[in-house]
Amino acid sequence: MGLRYGPNVRFFLVLLLALAVAPGTWVRDAPVLRSTGHGITFTPIPLPSESVLKANLGAFELAGIWRMDGEHSDFGGFSALIQTDPGKFVAFSDKGFALRFSAPGMDQRDTHLMAITATDTISKATRDAEAATYDPATGRAWIAWEGRNAISRVSPDLQQEAVVRPKALRGWGRNSGPESMVRLTDGRFIVLREGFDEQFKRDRHRAVIFSGDPIDSGEPEGFTFDGPVRFAPTDMAQLPDGRVLILMRRAVWPMPFRFAGRLALADPDAIRPGKVWTAREVAKLSSNLPVDNFEGMAIEPGPGSKVTVWLISDDNDAASQSTLLWKLIVDPAELH
Numbered sequence: 001m002g003l004r005y006g007p008n009v010r011f012f013l014v015l016l017l018a019l020a021v022a023p024g025t026w027v028r029d030a031p032v033l034r035s036t037g038h039g040i041t042f043t044p045i046p047l048p049s050e051s052v053l054k055a056n057l058g059a060f061e062l063a064g065i066w067r068m069d070g071e072h073s074d075f076g077g078f079s080a081l082i083q084t085d086p087g088k089f090v091a092f093s094d095k096g097f098a099l100r101f102s103a104p105g106m107d108q109r110d111t112h113l114m115a116i117t118a119t120d121t122i123s124k125a126t127r128d129a130e131a132a133t134y135d136p137a138t139g140r141a142w143i144a145w146e147g148r149n150a151i152s153r154v155s156p157d158l159q160q161e162a163v164v165r166p167k168a169l170r171g172w173g174r175n176s177g178p179e180s181m182v183r184l185t186d187g188r189f190i191v192l193r194e195g196f197d198e199q200f201k202r203d204r205h206r207a208v209i210f211s212g213d214p215i216d217s218g219e220p221e222g223f224t225f226d227g228p229v230r231f232a233p234t235d236m237a238q239l240p241d242g243r244v245l246i247l248m249r250r251a252v253w254p255m256p257f258r259f260a261g262r263l264a265l266a267d268p269d270a271i272r273p274g275k276v277w278t279a280r281e282v283a284k285l286s287s288n289l290p291v292d293n294f295e296g297m298a299i300e301p302g303p304g305s306k307v308t309v310w311l312i313s314d315d316n317d318a319a320s321q322s323t324l325l326w327k328l329i330v331d332p333a334e335l336h
Contacts, residue, residue, distance in 0.1 A: 040108060041069050056284040076323050079092060083310070091296055096117045131143070184244075189209065232249060235296050241333075244266050248262040257318065293315070306331045313325075
């Protein structure tokens with residue numbers, strides 16, 4: 001007679017088997033020594049053929065791909081990206097860190113990795129920064145913390161000013177909460193939930209819109225975001241014409257992790273409380289391209305009528321993944 005195991009034991013054995021066959025998925029091959037250095041390097045990655053790019057990216061031109069590596073042991077895990085000045089960025093990580101850096105080819109002497117947290121504890125739930133947005137007029141930024149379903153406002157030097165936990169976000173879950181957030185030019189804020197609303201209809205996500213700064217504008221109005229099926233929103237940024245570009249991704253194979261992504265487009269003027277806001281797919285970040293777990297996006301004006309779209313990936317602290325930086329160029333008028 002074969003051995004019989006209870007459900008908890010069976011789960012533990014399956015987990016051990018998964019770790020045995022894919023150890024690099026979960027942790028790096030060896031401990032990373034802590035370093036006080038904050039320097040980063042950019043390693044160019046060859047671009048795919050023009051035919052492959054055109055078939056997937058449509059109107060977007062892929063101008064460059066780099067693998068980013070950092071000296072600091074807390075480098076990586078980047079889940080949000082904002083642009084503060086031309087060629088200057090801040091990436092926020094799910095470890096509770098912010099990385100100031102410049103675009104590849106620019107002077108990196110100002111590169112700096114610093115800790116930022118919504119509270120003074122060190123638990124993952126309080127350090128999981130998953131979305132960020134920026135006001136160029138004041139230099140302030142807002143960060144969405146997934147583990148607490150909270151939003152904080154930080155000063156230009158990334159010092160916390162205030163934190164709120166809106167009631168509308170409290171049921172979003174600890175690992176499926178606010179993953180995308182954008183401050184619109186008119187002062188409103190949109191926040192999208194990562195998790196799907198329905199188990200068997202995986203295209204809709206809870207969403208809210210604030211009339212102003214989430215810290216002091218009161219409770220937001222709720223609506224539903226409808227995007228490409230089986231893809232979760234991971235970041236948003238507003239185009240010069242007012243429309244919002246939405247970065248989305250999904251895992252296509254869990255061991256080791258492989259990912260696919262989408263870029264979708266929607267008009268915030270179409271948002272209505274309690275209604276469905278639908279985004280239209282405009283590019284495929286398919287798994288046959290050099291993609292990873294893209295979770296951060298920033299839009300930089302120029303050149304001319306075009307914009308530069310920067311994407312950064314979360315390496316999940318896994319040996320099989322890396323921090324990738326993509327540079328895309330597009331004319332918003334070509335996104336129909």
